[in-house]
Amino acid sequence: HNDQLSQWDRENFFHPSTHLAQHARGETATRIIRTASGCHIEDREGNKLLDAFAGLYCVNVGYGRQEIAEAIADQARELAYYHAYVGHGTEASVTLSKMILDRAPDHMSKVYFGLGGSDANETNVKLIWYYNNILGRPEKKKIISRWRGYHGSGLVTGSLTGLELFHKKFDLPLAQVIHTDAPYYFRRTDAAQSEDQFVAQCVASLEELIAREGADTIAAFIGEPVLGTGGIVPPPAGYWDAIQAVLRKHDILLVADEVVTGFGRLGTMFGSTHYGMTPDIITIAKGLTSAYAPLSGSIVSDKIWKVLEQGTDENGPIGHGWTYSAHPIGAAAGVANLKLLDDLNLISNAGSVGAYLNQTMQEALGDHPHVGEIRGEGMLCAVEFVKDRDSRTFFDANDKIGPQIAAALLAQGVIGRAMPQGDILGFAPPFCLTKAEADEVVAKTVTAVNTVFQG
Numbered sequence: 457h458n459d460q461l462s463q464w465d466r467e468n469f470f471h472p473s474t475h476l477a478q479h480a481r482g483e484t485a486t487r488i489i490r491t492a493s494g495c496h497i498e499d500r501e502g503n504k505l506l507d508a509f510a511g512l513y514c515v516n517v518g519y520g521r522q523e524i525a526e527a528i529a530d531q532a533r534e535l536a537y538y539h540a541y542v543g544h545g546t547e548a549s550v551t552l553s554k555m556i557l558d559r560a561p562d563h564m565s566k567v568y569f570g571l572g573g574s575d576a577n578e579t580n581v582k583l584i585w586y587y588n589n590i591l592g593r594p595e596k597k598k599i600i601s602r603w604r605g606y607h608g609s610g611l612v613t614g615s616l617t618g619l620e621l622f623h624k625k626f627d628l629p630l631a632q633v634i635h636t637d638a639p640y641y642f643r644r645t646d647a648a649q650s651e652d653q654f655v656a657q658c659v660a661s662l663e664e665l666i667a668r669e670g671a672d673t674i675a676a677f678i679g680e681p682v683l684g685t686g687g688i689v690p691p692p693a694g695y696w697d698a699i700q701a702v703l704r705k706h707d708i709l710l711v712a713d714e715v716v717t718g719f720g721r722l723g724t725m726f727g728s729t730h731y732g733m734t735p736d737i738i739t740i741a742k743g744l745t746s747a748y749a750p751l752s753g754s755i756v757s758d759k760i761w762k763v764l765e766q767g768t769d770e771n772g773p774i775g776h777g778w779t780y781s782a783h784p785i786g787a788a789a790g791v792a793n794l795k796l797l798d799d800l801n802l803i804s805n806a807g808s809v810g811a812y813l814n815q816t817m818q819e820a821l822g823d824h825p826h827v828g829e830i831r832g833e834g835m836l837c838a839v840e841f842v843k844d845r846d847s848r849t850f851f852d853a854n855d856k857i858g859p860q861i862a863a864a865l866l867a868q869g870v871i872g873r874a875m876p877q878g879d880i881l882g883f884a885p886p887f888c889l890t891k892a893e894a895d896e897v898v899a900k901t902v903t904a905v906n907t908v909f910q911g
């Protein structure tokens with residue numbers, strides 16, 4: 457790697473989410489990715505890797521889709537840019553808004569377009585604050601998020617994210633953000649607790665938080681239908697029903713962050729419908745364009761929209777918008793991507809092959825003495841490693857078991873992700889994964905696990 461590009465990389469390139477000092481010391485090499493097709497990426501040395509994480513759970517339709525590439529190229533030639541301010545729009549962005557609302561739950565009303573998941577959640581918080589100001593309750597502003605939730609890494613979104621790494625040394629979380637329990641049954645502190653009792657405990661601790669802070673100071677609750685970056689954790693049965701009952705009682709809005717689950721990852725169009733959630737706002741990004749171009753959105757409900765409209769009658773235009781809101785190239789990618797999901801039946805494939813992946817992983821590793829739990833939903837799967845199964849004793853963070861297993865898997869040409877907290881190996885493949893590819897992921901995971909625990 458000691459060539460020109462590697463040198464430029466070390467000298468000039470600021471890598472996101474990276475141990476900067478280790479990288480500068482040359483302890484992490486940069487793999488330059490050159491091309492990709494289907495579920496495989498290829499680096500400039502010609503190594504071909506099966507990407508069982510779809511980039512960062514975003515390339516949902518798979519790599520190399522010419523239909524999307526052509527749509528982007530056509531849009532760039534025809535009209536690379538025009539803004540969407542004050543009575544302007546583009547064919548692509550207006551068409552995409554219609555396609556999104558056609559797919560969204562009936563009570564949703566409009567979509568505001570941004571660029572990525574972080575700025576979409578930033579928009580959500582601003583819209584919620586605007587909403588409560590228009591309703592004349594300026595004290596009702598705090599946002600409840602969960603520990604282990606991931607909602608971005610901006611100032612307010614990094615605050616919402618319930619992972620310490622995103623707070624420490626950044627003076628976060630901001631005071632308006634408060635955290636409650638993660639619905640992480642496997643990591644319950646009381647081993648004897650049933651799932652129902654655990655859900656009741658999550659509800660009780662949410663109720664306590666609301667009582668302590670005062671319901672009239674709390675505007676909204678944000679959550680991913682399935683916790684993603686915090687460990688790929690589907691909620692226990694009944695969790696969302698129980699949480700929503702509390703939120704309704706205290707007039708607290710619900711934001712479903714569907715950046716990962718939106719547009720099919722759970723085998724249904726939206727994760728919120730999968731779990732019977734009735735969100736006031738839905739955050740979308742990643743799967744909206746399958747990452748062929750940056751685009752995100754905040755889908756707002758009728759209830760929110762009516763108040764926002766009223767607000768502009770009283771105060772003039774809404775003071776919120778980016779130059780690149782509803783960028784036509786992102787929108788063209790989104791239109792082509794949503795068509796492809798339909799035409800190739802990819803959401804149903806995500807459901808069926810995802811179930812197959814979870815089942816074969818369970819059969820292959822479910823009884824391993826260092827596997828504590830295998831869990832997933834749709835095309836999401838996680839294997840959590842433990843020091844001891846029966847007592848659920850976890851490894852020390854310094855053991856770096858998750859990263860070691862991910863490295864042993866990569867050495868065989870398969871990309872999984874060591875989730876940032878705990879010894880969890882995560883999979884979120886493209887929806888076009890075949891059963892044969894799922895078999896390869898499982899077989900090589902078994903080899904990786906055996907290599908690390910026997911080696």
Ligand code: PLP
Pocket residue numbers: 512571572573574575577606607608609680684685713714715716741742
């Ligand atoms: N919300 C969720 C659930 C995410 O998983 C992510 C990114 O992984 C984000 C928000 C932030 O999105 P972005 O990285 O596009 O800003």
